[in-house]
Amino acid sequence: MTDKKLKNAQAWEHIREHGHEMDEVEFKSFFPLFEPGPGPALVDKYGKNDDLTKNAGTGGEAIGQRIIVKGRVLDEDGNPVPKAFIEIWQANSAGRYIHKLDSWDAPLDPNFIGSGWTYTDEDGHYEFTTIKPGNYAWKPDINQWRPAHIHFSVMGPALADRLVTQLYFEGDPLLDYDEGIYLDLDEDERKRVVATYNHDFTEPDWALGYQFDMVLRGSSASPTMPNRHQLTDEERQELKDKGVDLIDD
Structure with a gap:
C-alpha cells in the first residue's frame, strides 16, 4: 500500500468506524442528512427513505x-419506542463505500448510494x-477483513435516547477474525448485534429476510459500536515515520 493510500485508508477508517464520536459539523460533512435531535422531530422533517435498492434517483x-x-x-423495560428515527449506511455489494476517501479497490455501483432512513411505528x-x-x-498488512455489516443510528424521543451500533449477519465466518471491534464485545453483547435470518420476512423469489431488534437503554441495551482498535505506540510511530498524519493526534 502506498503512503497516500495508507493515509486515505486511515482517514476513511476514522469516518466509517468512528463517526459517532465526531462533532456535528465534522459528521455532517460526510453524512449530510444527519442532525441531532428528538426522533419525532426528524420523522416530521424527513419522513421515510427506506428502500436502498432504488433510492439513488437513477431509475436503476x-x-x-x-x-x-x-x-x-425497545426501551429498557421492553416497551416499544414509537417515532424513533433510524438512519443506516453501508458498503455496496462489493464492499465499497460511496466516498472519495475509500481506497478499497472495488467497483462503485451507480445505482447504490448506501444510505437511507425510516422511523418506527407505534x-x-x-x-x-x-x-x-x-x-x-x-488492515491489509495483517490480512484482516471486515465482516458484512450495516451501520445504524437511532434517535429516540429524547436526546439521551441515542444509539449508534452495527448489524452483523449470523454465520459470517469473518466474525471470528474481527479483532478490535466485534471480538471486543462479550458473548451477550455479540448476540445483540447479530441479525438472524427470518424466513417469514422473506419475499418469495425476490429478497431474503433478517430480524434485528435494538434496545436503547438498560442492562440489555444494544452495544455502541464499534469499540475501535487503538494503535500501539510502536504502530503509531511507524505510521508517523512514513509521513502519515494520524487522525487522533
Whole structure:
C-alpha cells in the first residue's frame, strides 16, 4: 500500500468506524442528512427513505442480494419506542463505500448510494429494503477483513435516547477474525448485534429476510459500536515515520 493510500485508508477508517464520536459539523460533512435531535422531530422533517435498492434517483436498481431488515426498537423495560428515527449506511455489494476517501479497490455501483432512513411505528417496528453489503480489506498488512455489516443510528424521543451500533449477519465466518471491534464485545453483547435470518420476512423469489431488534437503554441495551482498535505506540510511530498524519493526534 502506498503512503497516500495508507493515509486515505486511515482517514476513511476514522469516518466509517468512528463517526459517532465526531462533532456535528465534522459528521455532517460526510453524512449530510444527519442532525441531532428528538426522533419525532426528524420523522416530521424527513419522513421515510427506506428502500436502498432504488433510492439513488437513477431509475436503476442496486446490484446485489436483496434483503429485508425488520425489527423493533425497545426501551429498557421492553416497551416499544414509537417515532424513533433510524438512519443506516453501508458498503455496496462489493464492499465499497460511496466516498472519495475509500481506497478499497472495488467497483462503485451507480445505482447504490448506501444510505437511507425510516422511523418506527407505534409498536416500535421498522423496516428497510437494501442489499447485503460486501466484505472489504480493513488492515491489509495483517490480512484482516471486515465482516458484512450495516451501520445504524437511532434517535429516540429524547436526546439521551441515542444509539449508534452495527448489524452483523449470523454465520459470517469473518466474525471470528474481527479483532478490535466485534471480538471486543462479550458473548451477550455479540448476540445483540447479530441479525438472524427470518424466513417469514422473506419475499418469495425476490429478497431474503433478517430480524434485528435494538434496545436503547438498560442492562440489555444494544452495544455502541464499534469499540475501535487503538494503535500501539510502536504502530503509531511507524505510521508517523512514513509521513502519515494520524487522525487522533
